[in-house]
Amino acid sequence: MTHKSLPEPSWPIGFRAVCLRATLYILLVAGIAQGVFYEALYFPDDRFSERGFTELAQTSLLATASALLLYVMLGLRQLRLVALLMFGFLFASLIREQDALLDARVFDGAWQLLVSLTVLPILFVVIRHRRAFVAEFAAYSNSLSFGLFAAGFLTTYVFSRLYGRGDFWQAILQENYLRDFKSAAEEVVELFGYALLLIAVIELVLLARRWALARKAG
Template structure:
């Protein structure tokens, strides 16, 4: 009977998670619709879509940083993760750094990278095994799938040449921008959700104890 109760609770939790993920995914085109059809902002740097990109990267950064504090046996792995998403966050805010000069975002990104590597090196033996064990968890799937979508799929699927070929004389760069920014929002949504779920699950902790 106890096992049946546990199975029911697990099933209900999975159902709630599935519905939550569906709602998150449905929110992505809704946000793009708000930007383009309600607010009238055609994917500028200050659009709602771009703001949510920044929030997604920031949430991931905080989750991995918090994990590095809570789980010293995984510190180097989680610090590198936090550093990666912090750099993505800086890149998303490049329009603010451009007020200093164009391309200035590279310098705070390099400083962040250097600090992250330095901190990680102060915790030897806490990168390779935690990283490999973390990848066994289902939560990690959301993170690395979102990251792969962000750095590969959105760049290829959002190229102007592709959409010029599809739309021919009717090509409108605003369509391409909406598609690319929407896909980036999807990516950051998956990354943020996976990061929060990973923190709740202890990242690699369950596998390292086994």
């Protein structure tokens, strides 16, 4: 995989564009929060289950982000190795979210096999072309997308796990402890983290489009 020089990492974004995107992202987060609220209020039998809004929203966010990353790799053809690694990470998370379904409909442990078949070849490609990856990452790491992706990763895979610990909620609720509290806390924070990851991928798409146009203009 050959690597071509990338545009300068700093690329100004217009104020109007920032305001528009910020508004859309606020609406996205508010819509997700409202969906969780309605799930808890009106669907007590399904809330925070595999059929509930939260789980379905997590799947939708991950699927959308994965599809957008494929567009970056195959359509825009910018930051292809960075997008490939991000795709492997998010698509593996998408598979992991379907663990109960895969265990029930395919076989026990099917999701682990699918994750391995997804991640290992991608890691092989990235390691094989590590110099090109490092060059791409150097350009990408100075972007808004990278900051949002890092925030989403920390929210989903670090904070939500620690915040959702059973011992933590037992200490807070004591004799009033129910596992539903722990599940709700962890799943909702995880959902917000996935929203940040999707926003990061959207910003990556916009960045890659600007770079593709700059390359054509040059």
